Amino acid sequence: MSEYLLILVSTVLANNFVLVRFLGLCPFMGVSNKLEGAIGMSVATLFVLTLSSVTSYLLSTYLLKPLGLEYLSTLTFILAIATVVQLTEMVMKKSSPLLYRILGIFLPLITTNCAVLGVALLNVQEQHNLLQSALYGFGAAAGFGLVLIMFAAMRERITYADVPVHFKGAPIGLITAGLMALAFMGFTGLARL
Amino acid sequence: MLIAILAITLIGFLFGLGLGWSCGKFRVDSDPVVEQINDILPQTQCGQCNYPGCRPYAEAIAAGEAEINQCPPGGDAGIQALADLLGLEPLPLNPENGAVKPKTVAVIDEAACIGCTLCIQACPVDAIVGSAKLMHTVIESECTGCDLCLPPCPVDCIEMIVKPSAPGEWIRPRPPDTGIKTGGSLLREVSA
Numbered sequence: 412m413s414e415y416l417l418i419l420v421s422t423v424l425a426n427n428f429v430l431v432r433f434l435g436l437c438p439f440m441g442v443s444n445k446l447e448g449a450i451g452m453s454v455a456t457l458f459v460l461t462l463s464s465v466t467s468y469l470l471s472t473y474l475l476k477p478l479g480l481e482y483l484s485t486l487t488f489i490l491a492i493a494t495v496v497q498l499t500e501m502v503m504k505k506s507s508p509l510l511y512r513i514l515g516i517f518l519p520l521i522t523t524n525c526a527v528l529g530v531a532l533l534n535v536q537e538q539h540n541l542l543q544s545a546l547y548g549f550g551a552a553a554g555f556g557l558v559l560i561m562f563a564a565m566r567e568r569i570t571y572a573d574v575p576v577h578f579k580g581a582p583i584g585l586i587t588a589g590l591m592a593l594a595f596m597g598f599t600g601l602a603r604l
Numbered sequence: 605m606l607i608a609i610l611a612i613t614l615i616g617f618l619f620g621l622g623l624g625w626s627c628g629k630f631r632v633d634s635d636p637v638v639e640q641i642n643d644i645l646p647q648t649q650c651g652q653c654n655y656p657g658c659r660p661y662a663e664a665i666a667a668g669e670a671e672i673n674q675c676p677p678g679g680d681a682g683i684q685a686l687a688d689l690l691g692l693e694p695l696p697l698n699p700e701n702g703a704v705k706p707k708t709v710a711v712i713d714e715a716a717c718i719g720c721t722l723c724i725q726a727c728p729v730d731a732i733v734g735s736a737k738l739m740h741t742v743i744e745s746e747c748t749g750c751d752l753c754l755p756p757c758p759v760d761c762i763e764m765i766v767k768p769s770a771p772g773e774w775i776r777p778r779p780p781d782t783g784i785k786t787g788g789s790l791l792r793e794v795s796a
Contacts, residue, residue, distance in 0.1 A: 497623055498623065505631075
């Protein structure tokens with residue numbers, strides 16, 4: 412039990428995928444201009460990452476390993492992620508048109524989020540079992556959502572701040588992200604896997 | 605080598621099959637009548653019908669929750685088209701929703717604009733460009749003349765002007781009344 416809790420704490424705080432492992436930086440910088448979009452992106456990522464890490468675990472354990480095809484992991488996982496994203500989009504359109512409209516373009520864009528592929532590959536590398544894989548994916552997405560929403564809230568305020576003209580926009584965003592990463596270094600050692 | 609190709613093909617095939625199956629399973633049947641009603645509505649997104657936009661109003665009409673006479677920008681021609689489509693009697697425009705006005709576009713007095721972005725947030729069709737503390741302006745071809753940008757402006761620098769009509773929309777104005785009787789009498793007067 413404590414082992415599963417450790418995975419969660421580790422992925423959300425100590426080994427945060429965005430600020431410590433530096434994965435998924437493109438959506439982190441890209442959709443953090445507005446809080447609303449950031450929340451939508453976080454929810455969609457949470458959904459897709461959990462599902463895709465389970466799918467890629469199943470594929471890797473029951474297909475690639477028995478056939479000795481581990482070198483095809485990247486290709487297979489990308490295929491699985493794209494399928495899961497498409498499936499999520501369809502199910503969401505049917506079951507919750509409101510959420511579908513809020514997420515909009517962010518849903519298909521998750522396919523190219525490198526954190527999603529990173530989680531799938533790290534699951535194989537660290538030899539997680541099914542539940543651990545699912546939790547690892549969930550935790551990674553929760554950590555991603557946490558920093559994305561915090562960062563978006565900060566950027567919304569920075570827009571109206573008196574920033575030197577050369578630092579306006581992306582530069583001050585990158586500096587803020589760097590400071591956030593420094594702050595997250597404080598969590599190092601909180602959970603060791 | 606061969607087994608790798610076979611495995612990838614199999615995975616791709618299975619995923620494709622799964623997606624194809626779920627595509628049929630989770631298909632969303634949108635109501636074709638809503639689309640047709642939405643095509644007739646003027647797409648000003650002005651909200652005068654008490655719905656947040658043209659499409660919600662179209663959905664309400666299709667569901668029988670709204671009358672067809674709540675759209676002032678569509679005017680009598682729009683009500684007639686809706687009545688023809690739905691097989692209903694055309695109704696006069698409901699005065700509670702507003703009156704028929706000529707087509708207008710918003711124009712921002714750029715010297716007076718303080719760059720507050722409030723009108724940008726109010727615009728339902730994203731026809732206003734600009735940024736915080738910078739001047740805003742209206743993209744004339746995108747503006748639907750819905751008046752929604754007028755109330756939020758803190759300095760009242762937006763004005764609605766009557767849209768200069770395109771060649772296809774131009775209607776010949778009635779000749780001014782000169783007091784000359786038309787028809788046969790005119791001929792007689794000239795010859796007399």
